[in-house]
Amino acid sequence: MIRxxxxxxxNRRGFTLIELLVVIAIIAILAAILxxxxxxxxxxxxxxxxxxxxxxxxLAIMQYQQDYDETYPGAFKxxxxxxxTRWS
Numbered sequence: 001m002i003r004x005x006x007x008x009x010x011n012r013r014g015f016t017l018i019e020l021l022v023v024i025a026i027i028a029i030l031a032a033i034l035x036x037x038x039x040x041x042x043x044x045x046x047x048x049x050x051x052x053x054x055x056x057x058x059l060a061i062m063q064y065q066q067d068y069d070e071t072y073p074g075a076f077k078x079x080x081x082x083x084x085t086r087w088s
Contacts, residue, residue, distance in 0.1 A: 061073065
């Protein structure tokens, strides 16, 4: 019976604490390398999205001008005296 217990104890399989710590350290190093890359890619995507939105606004204004006899869409702005003026 003692032999059977010893053979079970020796045949146990699994990872040691050192092996687990090494794997965690490798994953942490890879994550530290990749986070700035992902942040930079996200920032470039946001810039591209802003550029696309600006282009769409410009195209919408151009289409409005074509539909309404080459006039800009009506918009108001505050004048220095507090009165509102239209675009000219």
